[in-house]
Amino acid sequence: MTTIRMNATQLWVHDQDEALRFYTEKVGLELKEDVTVAEMGNFRWLTVGAPGQDASIVLMAIPGAPMFDDATQGEIRALMGKGYAGTVFFSTDDCRARHAEMAALGVEFTQEPTETPYGIDCGFRDPSGNHLRMVEPPAGA
Amino acid sequence: MVAVPPERHLVRGRDLADRRYADPELTVAHMAAAAGLSRAHFTREFRRVFGETPRGYLLTRRMERAAALLRHTDHAVADICLEVGLRSVGSFTSTFTRHHGCSPTAYRAAAPPAQVYARIPACVVRVHGRPRHRTFGEDSADAPA
Numbered sequence: 001m002t003t004i005r006m007n008a009t010q011l012w013v014h015d016q017d018e019a020l021r022f023y024t025e026k027v028g029l030e031l032k033e034d035v036t037v038a039e040m041g042n043f044r045w046l047t048v049g050a051p052g053q054d055a056s057i058v059l060m061a062i063p064g065a066p067m068f069d070d071a072t073q074g075e076i077r078a079l080m081g082k083g084y085a086g087t088v089f090f091s092t093d094d095c096r097a098r099h100a101e102m103a104a105l106g107v108e109f110t111q112e113p114t115e116t117p118y119g120i121d122c123g124f125r126d127p128s129g130n131h132l133r134m135v136e137p138p139a140g141a
Numbered sequence: 142m143v144a145v146p147p148e149r150h151l152v153r154g155r156d157l158a159d160r161r162y163a164d165p166e167l168t169v170a171h172m173a174a175a176a177g178l179s180r181a182h183f184t185r186e187f188r189r190v191f192g193e194t195p196r197g198y199l200l201t202r203r204m205e206r207a208a209a210l211l212r213h214t215d216h217a218v219a220d221i222c223l224e225v226g227l228r229s230v231g232s233f234t235s236t237f238t239r240h241h242g243c244s245p246t247a248y249r250a251a252a253p254p255a256q257v258y259a260r261i262p263a264c265v266v267r268v269h270g271r272p273r274h275r276t277f278g279e280d281s282a283d284a285p286a
Binding site for chain 2: 014078083110111112118123125128129133
């Protein structure tokens with residue numbers, strides 16, 4: 001049987017440069033691809049991912065035409081601001097230490113590290129308001 | 142550079158309620174300050190964008206946590222009242238009963254075993270477990286200013 005793997009997920013951001021700085025300098029991801037295509041109206045394909053992992057996040061700026069009309073663009077931007085435009089879940093081997101490092105860098109946390117049945121879990125936001133989670137699985141899990 | 146949508150500021154106020162619900166001193170004024178807005182403007186915009194008042198959101202957040210603690214812990218009802226940022230057990234019990242349709246004790250007795258929830262992320266439990274009452278009176282002893 002053929003195989004299938006997770007490769008990428010996508011988040012809307014209101015500013016790609018700001019998002020790139022956030023995900024590389026504060027979350028600890030690395031830049032995977034940054035390609036600007038002149039013949040597509042300077043469309044910029046920007047992806048980040050965890051070091052050593054294939055899976056990446058595509059940081060999509062909110063585009064106007066031709067992808068969206070103005071009204072749709074406004075709706076997506078509002079959803080993004082409310083934090084309803086998607087969630088990405090990360091894992092770590094030390095949630096409390098990672099939380100302390102990121103909080104010191106000014107990351108906005110929505111939940112401090114909390115013990116749960118599936119590990120130590122916390123929540124934070126990126127500059128666009130996207131909801132991000134980080135969990136430390138229980139030892140042996 | 143594109144302007145930040147105004148909702149981004151409102152959600153900071155709501156995040157404060159999510160993060161600091163356990164603090165009995167937390168008020169709508171603090172939520173408004175986190176959003177960088179006056180209290181009146183924050184309340185009006187919050188209601189327009191999220192469909193409920195900031196005070197209502199904070200109270201249902203506390204009721205959601207109380208329900209989760211009843212399901213997942215053996216903490217006494219009086220302790221859970223304090224753990225979710227409320228001060229009066231009588232007021233807590235009546236608010237909980239109005240939101241969840243039964244008393245805290247009855248709710249605990251009816252809840253399935255905790256392991257049923259084990260694989261569901263806490264953020265999902267928080268959102269889906271929040272009582273949905275949009276209009277309710279306030280049990281004034283615990284109502285934040």
